[in-house]
Amino acid sequence: MLDTLALLLDKLALFFVTCAPPPPERVYRRGDLLEVPRTLFTHFGIYLGDGCVAHLIPDILPAVTSDARLLCSRVTNTRLLLGVLAKRASVRVDSVEDFAYGAAVWLNTHAMERGAGGRGRPDAEEAARRAESLLGSAPYSLLWNNCEHFVTWCRYGAARSLQTEQFCQWLKSLIRDQRNAVVAGLLGLACLARSGVSFGTALPAIFIPFTLWMAS
Template sequence: MGGRWMFWHQLLEHCERGDLIEIDRTTYYHWCVYIGQGDVVHLTGLEDNTKPDSKPSLSSSASSASVLGETALVRRQHLREVARNDRCRVNNKWDAKHEPLEPDEIVAMAVSCVGQEMRYDVVGRNCEHFVTASRYGRSGGFSDQANNAVAAVGGVTGGLIIGFLLSMFFGRR
């Protein structure tokens, strides 16, 4: 699994080019690719939330756009601008299942997308999909966060349907 949670300035001592960085935003996790010299590449909202005194908002991680399946932007920023006061960690958890590309290839893939607008949605094309596609060279990437959200919604929906059917069945007797 991922490394120890810490703040951005501590994390930089442990990062290697091509590492995936997971940032704890409390209600979700934002992901970026470490490219060296303190910089990361990530999929983010179109609004510019890079002012040092601004607090990260949903749009700084593309979440506001993602609910509507809109557009996000690939940005290169310093980790301090992206993580702010949130805890973060190196998390290359998929390395056991997927062979990562060489660090130079990962960085080149991520950097080649900087400035591009991309379609974004929470389930099929989020920041985690972007970083895993960069690290593993897999078209579309993958996201445990999205899979877990879909499973949770499916479980709730299934439970509601079963409850409804049981009430219909037992209510008619």
């Protein structure tokens, strides 16, 4: 049973990872902000030098063991997905290759610099030292404390995620669209007509469209 669950989680994780040929070798400087494009998001890390990257990654193991040997091993897809569900992560140091996980690595020199609020180029050495000071177990939230929050705090002293802001803006526009309230109301009526009127069907059929309408 556990083997089947692990295989299922492994297959599910492949949906979130963009597989590509190994990226060509290039020279990075200590404190550089690196990014790896995935299918649904971008993963971020801080380059520490000697081919190593510090990054925050969901990981269930810090919540269940303190064995340094196990914690230092490569994070598998199963560990990652269970970490997302348990809201646990670790700030760890991996090689550029393990950080990339088969995808291309990009040097971020644009979007994040605009996020600095006009304070000029951040100090790269300070960013690397901040990343090193946070190594170890950490709480995780897909929207409020992810890898992008980690790198922006290291680079600019303020945690921020452009990906989260874009998602919330999209969600806000979705909620404010009155047509969605109408669609939800029609679906609720269809559900009542199919399943009959009861507390379990009437409450969501009325409450969801009403909430969407009031928020729009």
